[in-house]
Amino acid sequence: MSRWTPCKRGDFIPRLRGLGFDGPFSGGRHQFMVFGQKRLAIPTNPEYSVPQLRILLREVEGILSRAVTIMEWIVAAAPSFAGIGEGSDRGLELGEVTGIVQASRELSLGQVARWKAF
Secondary structure, eight states, X not given: OOOOOOEEHHHHHHHHHHTTOEEEEOOTTSEEEEEXXXXXXXXXXXXXXXXXXXHHHHHHHHHHXXXXXXXXXXXXXXXXXXXXXXXXXXXXXXXXXXXXXXXXXXXXXXXXXXXXXX
16 A cells, blocks of 8 residues: 555545535535534545545544544545446446455555554
């Protein structure tokens, strides 16, 4: 796994949807996403720097009341990286899920340790 890189807003929002968040909704200065009764403000800048991404992911973990594993992050991103556009209702194909599982198995323990240290 390579170093952390900045994340586009358009990639971050579908990942949050994959983790169970709804939205984004408009209100106040920023759009926000909802998980149950909790809100996560989504900054308006088009790309999030690595430090900003880390802060947002820690806030997501606080809302979820659990850690987000690298496997969850990869699977949550699958719809956007598999070419499935927003608004699609077909879900993931079996081949897409198989590819995600195979890719996750290729992660070394060192890569998982780096994710945990994040």
